[in-house]
Amino acid sequence: MRRTVLTAAALLALTFQALGAGSPDPSKWQDVLAEARGETVYFNAWGGAENINAYLEWAGGELQKRYGIRLVHVKLDDTANAVAKVLAEKAAGRDESGTVDLIWINGENFASMKRQGLLFSPGWAEKLPNWKFVDVDGKPTIRTDFTVPIEGLESPWGMAKLVFFYDSASIDAATLPKSAKELLAWAKSNPGRFSYPQPPDFTGLSFLKQVLTELVSDPAVLQQPVDDTSFETATAPLFAYLNALNPLLWRSGKAFPQNYPAMKQLLADGEVDIIFAFNPSEASSGIANGELPDTVRSFVFPRGTLANTHFVAIPYNAAAKAGALVTADFLISPEAQLRKQDPKIWGDPTVLAVSKLSPEDKAGFEALDLGAATLKPDELGPALNEPHPSWMERLEVEWKRRYGVAN
Template sequence: MRLMTGIFAAALMAATSSFPAKAAGPELSDWAAVEKAATGQTVYFNAWGGSENINAYLEWVGAEMQSRYGVSVVQVKLEDTASAVAKVIAEKAAGKNDGGSVDLIWINGENFVSMKQQGLLLTPGWASSLPNWAYVDVENQPTILTDFTEPTEGLESPWGGAKMVFFHDSARTEAFAMPDNATALLDWAKKNPGRFSYPAPPDFSGSSFLKQVLSEVIADPSKLAKPVSEETFNADVEPLFAYLDQLHPAAWRSGKTFPQNYSDMKQKLADGELDIIFAFNPSEASAGIKAGELPQTVRSFTFSKGTLGNTHFVAIPYNANAKEGALVTANFLISPEAQLRKQDPTYWGDPTVLAMSKLPEPDRAAFKALDLGAATLAPDKLGPVIAEPHASWMERIEVEWRRRYASGN
């Protein structure tokens, strides 16, 4: 899912500094009343639309919501989450504090931070008041409670996990030769010119790669948990751009152009143009194999000292027209049934946010029986999670990347 670009984020901060406190929502203590009020509502779910399997999963969610609760869910397919945020900003500027066009947003990172700071989200605490919150693994998944260093405070509800993994075609490259960290990846790329690349930011995958490298090469990683310091920014990111200056000449097409997005990288791996690609989902390789998009011989690997990880969420704007319908949809998304289907690579392969120990035995057994696929690493083989940097880092880095490389030189 695309995160907000730095220029847009800056504009948002400037344009919305007078926004009011977060709007109150329905009374969640009477859940039956919430479900009753939701009946007949249409929820406009603004969600990234760049993946056919995710779109198909959301179609299933819509069918289940209609049959179970009489709620219609319409996916508004986005290329960039910032466009949905812009709708809410425009409606607020026009004084439309009720009956908004956005009911539910797939969100995290810069978008969440900005909307929270400007009071554009439904009242705090609604997410942790959902009935199915009782199953959520807040104890072992700290990114559920802190989104890109920002406390979530029940303003958004988790519905999936993410962790960066790399994969290769074992028919062409040996597993033992795969790099174990960013420095080793650079060395590998120099020895195998043209066989690695990444999408240009602000593409989500490309920006994630930059954050991974930055987290490994910055002199003081603890700085990434705090907002960017203008005084030290250039010195802090110098190792990142020194890395990229070495990588680009050895990259696909000598770094003069870049893959469009993850789907483009995946196609290039399948076509033999690239030998190493990456995704922000441990099940992505297996899902690609099942869909016939990747060879059966593709396998995953990761870095032993850690890769980026985060949680993705849904949030409800303060002026949503179908607040009750959005609440019921968010609750269904963290139900054991919806989470089980989502983790199945046949449908999506997105890791669950639920704690197995909190589930009824039949649901635990169903998760245990899932075939995650031969290309999916076991949870204990994924390595440590590197926390996402504070949102301000990517805003600045994307601008600096464009300044240095967007012209192709």
């Protein structure tokens, strides 16, 4: 009888383990802090920009000093590589001690991880101590990622909106395009002076989604998962547009910049006249860091540009879950968010509601000089909804088939 009882107890323990029993609970924050001390957090995040890398180095120093956490920035050129690593570990039965503790993520990669059960338990993000400062009411994309409900499976880190840049020393602002169609007309008058990063680069795919959203006959179809019929019908205007645009691009569309930093360098070198980024402060940040001329300015399309939030997520099998929770909480602290929004540091817009902050922190944000090239919030124009993540996947495949080139 005793042997049977022990076996049942063992099975019960295994069941709780499979359900995640014993995982750190962010509602018991002091326990989380105690468990996190001494942990190493492997943060898989894009490593293609020096200012972002420097910011993460600063964050790592603060986490070590305050919480005894060692932050290792695993630099990615494609977030999908980290997702694939977690998926491979799950397929191999490695449900504990995974090699990825935290991922900078949004869009199709979040949807993929959620669909395949690769994320730490729902709700953790909204239990973080600094969640109380997050602007849930004013920024709807904090709870919906590319139409996919977040359910507390990832923590917001920064805001994004597609903004275009130009050098006012060489271009008259009155001639700037005000829509995707006008951009094509501008390219015809200025061949070789525009380009976009080659997909699967996120910024390049964002340009395709912007054009698609403007040209599609029924934007509502983009909020639903893609199918063969809807894809062919909805994207026909986009590919007709690209067929006309690509020969007019830098290097006649036979080569594309690899990513946003490479496109930014083309503007700095005077090889193109208009570029774009998913950060309203990017031009001011580039000026502050000596990467762009101080005559660069921003503009948007009056009828709207894409907007979203980017996040950090914890894989279900992360080895340092407690350390990852503390890291995610620190990244949405008023101090870390204020530093991140400074164009001299990064220029990434905050996810916090400044009105919720202490008088001291509120004053810090209000005193922040966002730079002459940064548009004011009321100048950014309407925010267009991101399509469902499945559209991004199909666009990438079809773009490669039609226009893919070797850089």
